[in-house]
Amino acid sequence: MGWNLLAVIFAVCLAACCVGFIKYVYFMSIGYGFAVAAGAVCMAILFRGGLRFVTLLQLILFVVYGIRLSGFLAVRELKNAAYRKTLKDATKTENPIPFFVLVFMWLFMGALYTMQLSPVFYRLFNGAGDVVCPMIGAVISLCGILLEAESDRQKSAQKAKNPNMVATQGLYRLVRCPNYLGEIIFWTGVFVGSFTALRGAGQWALAVIAYVCIVFIMFNGAQRLEKRQNGRYGDDPAYRAYVSKTPILLPFVPLYSLNKK
16 A cells, blocks of 8 residues: 555645645635645655656646645735635634644545545556546646636736626636636546556555545535625626526536525
8 A cells, every 4th residue: 555655745745735734714715735746756756656647737737736825825815805704704613623633634644645646656556557547637737737727817907907706707607616627637537547557456445436536526616605795796687687597517417505594
């Protein structure tokens, strides 16, 4: 299973996402991207003698994904006062979060990010030499990165023009959360690319658990976003018309709400 090497990657992920001790939500946002990028660099160093073009491509995609995500989130929070207020309202608690809870979150997220990286880790660890499957996965992941980046760009542009309405144009005509969809597509590519590399129940378990977790997290994130938007824009007829005809996360699937009426 390569536990000793996974432990090294786990330690690197922990170091990269420790910004969450500044603000706990950073464990799951800015620290998330940093951890993915740092974990990929760690794998490149650990397996520097056995890198092939396709595995190097997969690692580069991790770095691009992580740096883009963390950079976008950091810039948005620094420059956007309205977003900072929204984030503060969404994460405020009556009492400070106990330190041991922060430590648990830190360790849990570090373990999750290590598992998310595990499909490519096991391709390197097992010395899998096939090209077609990981290349298909890499193309899927690249599509996810491009979708997520373009979704964030379009949302920022539309909110700059009309801060009192959700983004509804471009990719947001397809689904209400195209950035979350891009996230799912990216990790789907990582998972698909591992099909010919994983060996044994343990390796498959780590990859499957990580993939199921990220899909669940994206649906949960879409649900929480929908709840906040309903509270802010729910009385706007244009908003109600938009959400009534635009799927929340999966295109062409008539799932318009994740919250109970």
